[in-house]
Amino acid sequence: MRYIPHTTGDVVQMLERIGVGSLEELFTGIPASARLKRPLDLPPAVAEGELLRELKALAARNATPSSHLSFLGGGAYQHFIPAAVDLLISRSEFYTAYTPYQPEISQGTLQAIFEFQTLVCQLTGMEVANASMYDGASACAEAALMSVRLTRRRKLLVSRALNPRWRAVIATYCRYLDLELVEVGFSADGRTDLDELRGKLDSQAAAVIVGYPNYFGIVEDLCALAGLAQGAGAKLVAGVAEGVALGLLKSPGELGADIVAGEGQSFGLPVAFGGPYVGFFAARMKDVRAMPGRLVGETVDRDGKRGFVLTLSTREQHIRREKATSNICSNQGLCALTATVFLSLLGKEGLREMAVQNVAKAAYARELLAKIPGLSLPFAAPAFNEFVVRSQKPLGEVLAGLEAQGILGGIPLGADYPELADAFLVCVTEQHRRADIEVLATSLAGGAS
Amino acid sequence: MIVGTSGLVLNEKLLFEHSDPGRKGYSLPQLDVPAVQLPGELCRAEIKGFPELSEVDVVRHFTRLSTWNYGVDSGFYPLGSCTMKYNPKVNEVACRLPGLVDVHPATPGHLAQGTLALLFQLQEMLAEISGFAAVSVQPAAGAHGELAGMLVIRAWHEAQGNTRRTKVLIPDTAHGTNPATAALAGYEVVPIASEGVLTLAEVEAHMTSDVAALMVTNPNTLGLFETNIEAICALVHERGGLVYCDGANLNALLGIARPGDLGIDVMHFNLHKTFATPHGGGGPGSGPVGVSAALVPFLPGPMAVRDGDAYRFAGTAESVGRLLAFHGNFGVMVRAFAYIRSMGAAGLRHATEMAVLNANYVRARLEGAYHLPYADRSLHEVVFSDRDLANDCHTLDVAKRLIDYGYHPPTVYFPLVVKGAIMIEPTETESQETLDEFCDAMLAIASEAESAPELLKNAPVRTRTRRLDETAAARQPRLRWEE
Numbered sequence: 001m002r003y004i005p006h007t008t009g010d011v012v013q014m015l016e017r018i019g020v021g022s023l024e025e026l027f028t029g030i031p032a033s034a035r036l037k038r039p040l041d042l043p044p045a046v047a048e049g050e051l052l053r054e055l056k057a058l059a060a061r062n063a064t065p066s067s068h069l070s071f072l073g074g075g076a077y078q079h080f081i082p083a084a085v086d087l088l089i090s091r092s093e094f095y096t097a098y099t100p101y102q103p104e105i106s107q108g109t110l111q112a113i114f115e116f117q118t119l120v121c122q123l124t125g126m127e128v129a130n131a132s133m134y135d136g137a138s139a140c141a142e143a144a145l146m147s148v149r150l151t152r153r154r155k156l157l158v159s160r161a162l163n164p165r166w167r168a169v170i171a172t173y174c175r176y177l178d179l180e181l182v183e184v185g186f187s188a189d190g191r192t193d194l195d196e197l198r199g200k201l202d203s204q205a206a207a208v209i210v211g212y213p214n215y216f217g218i219v220e221d222l223c224a225l226a227g228l229a230q231g232a233g234a235k236l237v238a239g240v241a242e243g244v245a246l247g248l249l250k251s252p253g254e255l256g257a258d259i260v261a262g263e264g265q266s267f268g269l270p271v272a273f274g275g276p277y278v279g280f281f282a283a284r285m286k287d288v289r290a291m292p293g294r295l296v297g298e299t300v301d302r303d304g305k306r307g308f309v310l311t312l313s314t315r316e317q318h319i320r321r322e323k324a325t326s327n328i329c330s331n332q333g334l335c336a337l338t339a340t341v342f343l344s345l346l347g348k349e350g351l352r353e354m355a356v357q358n359v360a361k362a363a364y365a366r367e368l369l370a371k372i373p374g375l376s377l378p379f380a381a382p383a384f385n386e387f388v389v390r391s392q393k394p395l396g397e398v399l400a401g402l403e404a405q406g407i408l409g410g411i412p413l414g415a416d417y418p419e420l421a422d423a424f425l426v427c428v429t430e431q432h433r434r435a436d437i438e439v440l441a442t443s444l445a446g447g448a449s
Numbered sequence: 450m451i452v453g454t455s456g457l458v459l460n461e462k463l464l465f466e467h468s469d470p471g472r473k474g475y476s477l478p479q480l481d482v483p484a485v486q487l488p489g490e491l492c493r494a495e496i497k498g499f500p501e502l503s504e505v506d507v508v509r510h511f512t513r514l515s516t517w518n519y520g521v522d523s524g525f526y527p528l529g530s531c532t533m534k535y536n537p538k539v540n541e542v543a544c545r546l547p548g549l550v551d552v553h554p555a556t557p558g559h560l561a562q563g564t565l566a567l568l569f570q571l572q573e574m575l576a577e578i579s580g581f582a583a584v585s586v587q588p589a590a591g592a593h594g595e596l597a598g599m600l601v602i603r604a605w606h607e608a609q610g611n612t613r614r615t616k617v618l619i620p621d622t623a624h625g626t627n628p629a630t631a632a633l634a635g636y637e638v639v640p641i642a643s644e645g646v647l648t649l650a651e652v653e654a655h656m657t658s659d660v661a662a663l664m665v666t667n668p669n670t671l672g673l674f675e676t677n678i679e680a681i682c683a684l685v686h687e688r689g690g691l692v693y694c695d696g697a698n699l700n701a702l703l704g705i706a707r708p709g710d711l712g713i714d715v716m717h718f719n720l721h722k723t724f725a726t727p728h729g730g731g732g733p734g735s736g737p738v739g740v741s742a743a744l745v746p747f748l749p750g751p752m753a754v755r756d757g758d759a760y761r762f763a764g765t766a767e768s769v770g771r772l773l774a775f776h777g778n779f780g781v782m783v784r785a786f787a788y789i790r791s792m793g794a795a796g797l798r799h800a801t802e803m804a805v806l807n808a809n810y811v812r813a814r815l816e817g818a819y820h821l822p823y824a825d826r827s828l829h830e831v832v833f834s835d836r837d838l839a840n841d842c843h844t845l846d847v848a849k850r851l852i853d854y855g856y857h858p859p860t861v862y863f864p865l866v867v868k869g870a871i872m873i874e875p876t877e878t879e880s881q882e883t884l885d886e887f888c889d890a891m892l893a894i895a896s897e898a899e900s901a902p903e904l905l906k907n908a909p910v911r912t913r914t915r916r917l918d919e920t921a922a923a924r925q926p927r928l929r930w931e932e
Contacts, residue, residue: 059548274775
């Protein structure tokens with residue numbers, strides 16, 4: 001096996017040095033009754049070339065942008081990725097390192113995370129950000145738990161317009177913590193219903209959790225939501241599933257959010273069937289000791305030279321054990337590096353330009369689809385790069401019709417929203433050319449709807 | 450040969466200190482649709498402080514940063530309990546294949562048969578390796594898999610009507626994530642003592658009717674197989690509880706013993722340890738969770754299932770639910786799949802044998818120079834302590850001096866049951882030659898402690914930064930760059 005260097009001679013010498021007669025003798029600490037008495041039943045090993053052939057055969061059975069024109073979004077977005085991103089993160093000094101426990105030989109990782117934390121603060125308008133979380137959904141669940149720690153209250157008000165998968169993850173994390181999850185509906189314009197929220201906010205509310213933009217692509221009125229939440233002594237958690245939106249939208253921090261939990265997949269990470277992605281997590285400095293996850297801080301070495309270390313670890317599991325702010329240990333280091341490289345390349349102007357193009361292209365698609373008889377756009381509030389389309393014709397037929405023409409038209413909403421059983425979610429990014437959008441419209445007009 | 454030496458190291462500012470207004474590192478196509486803007490009151494003026502850099506600036510920046518790191522590709526990385534084995538290159542190619550890397554997670558199942566088949570096969574192979582009835586691959590990391598496992602345990606108890614079991618037993622050798630996870634599943638933690646290994650008597654004394662589960666690590670963090678594990682599992686079951694196993698040390702057991710056969714009910718895997726996926730400087734990992742037959746319906750989901758020749762995602766009503774927005778760290782799973790397919794059953798067993806051989810070889814070479822607190826036969830890792838070091842030299846000093854010699858230090862001050870622990874896990878991918886050079890360095894450091902302790906106290910001196918002031922970092926936290 002090419003990954004294992006031992007020759008037969010090495011093994012003999014080493015056994016001798018150890019003072020045992022055979023490899024078997026090394027395992028005498030395992031009782032005979034515990035031993036497996038047959039070989040593992042696994043498919044036979046394959047050589048490198050065969051392995052790639054096998055994987056390519058599996059890959060050929062999937063729909064991709066090369067085979068299908070896709071308008072799928074819903075928490076995972078197809079954006080442009082500069083070539084330099086993957087080449088830089090493929091430096092194996094980055095990707096074959098462990099968590100930076102030994103700072104003197106981990107300054108590359110540590111400085112990059114410090115830069116990631118800074119970029120996240122700048123994007124979200126918050127004061128402090130951590131080294132990353134597993135993904136946006138789990139970051140949002142951790143934000144919910146942090147608001148419980150901060151307020152010592154036990155009720156979480158979750159907008160139904162927040163990504164339903166994120167709501168499911170929040171529910172999983174809260175399952176046995178004796179917390180009350182209360183849903184808040186959305187209004188006719190697609191935004192979280194402020195009147196309903198007002199009615200449900202009380203002295204037990206720890207947090208109001210909303211999407212920004214929400215699952216329907218709509219830009220929530222965070223300022224009003226923050227006012228209502230904080231008026232009742234609760235925290236406002238803004239969940240950002242599409243990070244590119246922050247290139248253009250006012251930052252959640254500027255609008256009054258207490259915690260921002262987001263998904264960084266749009267920042268240079270391929271869709272990759274759902275992961276690995278990277279959660280980002282930002283808060284106010286006064287609340288830093290209640291934050292989950294790793295934090296990198298600046299310091300100096302013995303010669304006074306600037307350097308970076310993991311810090312404030314008394315919040316964490318390896319020190320506080322059962323009293324830790326979270327059980328998180330490994331997070332998504334390399335994905336945070338990916339986002340850092342991506343955001344460095346795009347920079348101040350590039351991220352804004354990308355966001356502007358997303359808005360314009362989605363608006364163009366809306367305009368074309370709104371004119372098609374049998375289709376309607378239920379929500380009027382301003383949207384980023386996604387929007388909901390209702391169909392008079394049965395939705396299954398519409399999407400199947402598109403699929404027959406090589407188009408993945410969008411995500412059906414009925415499973416998560418019974419009242420939107422006739423609707424689907426369309427996502428348009430800067431990757432779509434005008435012609436792609438027109439093909440979607442033509443197909444829908446030509447009978448797919 | 451001493452591996453560590455000094456060479457030209459390049460300084461590099463922070464991104465933000467490089468930034469120059471007007472520089473661009475991207476290209477986007479001209480907008481080919483009408484320019485439509487959002488209402489002005491929704492939009493920000495600019496992203497204050499965001500960098501403006503050319504592509505060259507960015508490439509040099511991160512290339513220089515990378516040279517300040519030490520990875521498995523740089524050299525020996527004997528970080529105990531972390532299984533820093535070599536990360537095969539073909540796996541990096543595999544996970545980037547078109548048709549895998551560019552499949553959207555919401556693609557309808559009939560158009561994602563390849564990825565579903567891969568997930569299904571990985572679930573099956575992990576189940577066979579571990580002896581569990583089923584494996585869910587959704588959790589993103591070890592601690593996430595632990596959370597999944599403890600939620601499953603709680604869900605099973607509740608389904609049996611056992612709502613009065615509120616405690617979890619955790620031995621003093623456990624990883625810190627274990628108690629933190631138990632708390633996140635709503636349990637109260639009861640620490641129990643081990644004598645190198647857990648005794649039946651200790652478990653018996655604490656296994657009361659309000660205990661839901663015992664969490665163990667096997668082999669444990671001392672590198673010792675829990676010799677009483679079968680009797681302990683039987684006892685816990687008899688008293689109505691379940692046994693959770695932290696699978697961090699599975700690299701000691703591949704093809705040798707299967708946790709599922711020992712009576713363990715739930716275990717998480719660390720694909721980034723046992724199955725050779727890179728750790729990425731702190732993730733992404735992947736923490737699949739395997740369970741015994743009775744617990745299968747409670748696994749997080751949806752999971753990939755097979756109907757004849759077709760695959761689909763399926764969930765259960767009893768499932769503890771979703772732990773991530775989508776299907777887990779798929780890119781990491783592709784790497785682990787590629788690794789298992791490349792190794793096969795014989796290769797995996799060979800890996801375990803060589804990992805255990807390597808650990809015992811290091812032990813044989815260092816025993817005597819370093820204090821060995823537990824003399825039992827160890828498996829894939831060995832724990833020494835700093836007790837016998839001269840001139841007030843401690844574990845931290847040894848670790849820092851090893852850096853000067855060109856090695857990543859072992860895990861230090863863990864497990865907590867050993868004062869000044871030095872926990873060495875060489876893994877199977879290191880040659881005798883590498884181990885000899887490392888052991889020579891360790892022995893040289895032990896004699897330096899006697900003859901020239903300042904070499905240890907001042908170390909490292911060959912690195913770009915010397916020892917960093919962690920106390921100052923915590924006292925006045927500077928967690929972001931500011932102008």
